[in-house]
Amino acid sequence: MKQLSLEELNRLSPEEFKKTPKKPVHIVCDNIRSAHNVGAVFRTADGFAFEKIHLCGYTVSPPNNEIHKAALGAEFTVDWQSWTETESCLSELKNLGFYIVALEQTDRSVRLTDFDLPKDKPLALVLGNEVKGVSPGALLLCDLAVEIPMEGTKHSLNVSVAAGITLWEIFKKM
Numbered sequence: 001m002k003q004l005s006l007e008e009l010n011r012l013s014p015e016e017f018k019k020t021p022k023k024p025v026h027i028v029c030d031n032i033r034s035a036h037n038v039g040a041v042f043r044t045a046d047g048f049a050f051e052k053i054h055l056c057g058y059t060v061s062p063p064n065n066e067i068h069k070a071a072l073g074a075e076f077t078v079d080w081q082s083w084t085e086t087e088s089c090l091s092e093l094k095n096l097g098f099y100i101v102a103l104e105q106t107d108r109s110v111r112l113t114d115f116d117l118p119k120d121k122p123l124a125l126v127l128g129n130e131v132k133g134v135s136p137g138a139l140l141l142c143d144l145a146v147e148i149p150m151e152g153t154k155h156s157l158n159v160s161v162a163a164g165i166t167l168w169e170i171f172k173k174m
Contacts, residue, residue, distance in 0.1 A: 022051040024122035030086045031057035031129045039070025040160035046074035048171045056086035090141040098124040102142040104134040109147040117173045
């Protein structure tokens with residue numbers, strides 16, 4: 001077994017990638033404080049060819065060195081938009097026909113493995129703050145909450161890790 005070189009991977013250039021069709025998934029970052037986490041979300045969105053990232057509240061936006069270190073340039077290939085308030089973003093997405101899903105533990109959360117993708121709507125996944133989770137106002141605008149099953153002593157994962165797991169599950173179901 002040998003590791004493939006970048007040439008052997010035959011990846012698209014950033015210019016080619018920008019022109020390719022994307023999967024109808026938007027990621028909403030609700031007051032994520034770590035630029036590293038934001039960069040990791042950009043890199044994951046690029047890897048799965050998801051459509052857009054919404055950076056809401058005090059979530060840091062590009063250009064930012066910490067985002068760039070984690071994103072490895074994905075902040076230049078994935079479309080993104082900044083919003084002052086998460087609720088404004090979610091209201092706009094709802095008006096555009098998105099099915100809005102929070103990645104959050106609630107009294108009505110569905111296990112991620114049991115979650116069915118909507119067949120006729122684009123999807124928006126809301127990721128919450130590292131400590132406080134998805135804000136109450138944002139949660140009120142969500143159609144559903146999903147949670148990753150946890151069996152250890154910790155009740156949650158780092159937001160970029162949880163995003164990766166959830167986005168991979170969405171990607172597989174598409």
